[in-house]
Amino acid sequence: LLHSSGLPKFLWGEAARHVVWLMNRTSTLSVEGMTPFEAVFGAKPDLSNIREWGERVYIRTEGGNKLGGQVREG
Numbered sequence: 001l002l003h004s005s006g007l008p009k010f011l012w013g014e015a016a017r018h019v020v021w022l023m024n025r026t027s028t029l030s031v032e033g034m035t036p037f038e039a040v041f042g043a044k045p046d047l048s049n050i051r052e053w054g055e056r057v058y059i060r061t062e063g064g065n066k067l068g069g070q071v072r073e074g
Contacts, residue, residue: 022050
């Protein structure tokens with residue numbers, strides 16, 4: 001995951017957390033016919049907000065003038 005995205009190695013913990021998050025929301029053989037999320041919460045997970053790992057984001061910056069750039073790439 002880190003290698004394919006080109007992100008630095010110090011983000012390995014975040015990559016592992018993302019994989020676990022995805023695995024809990026996809027089917028598994030241990031819970032037949034449902035996801036682990038469904039087994040715990042009784043409802044299907046909302047996967048509409050899944051982002052690609054390493055996706056480009058923009059972070060709002062404080063200050064500056066009204067017409068200047070108020071975001072930076074992160």
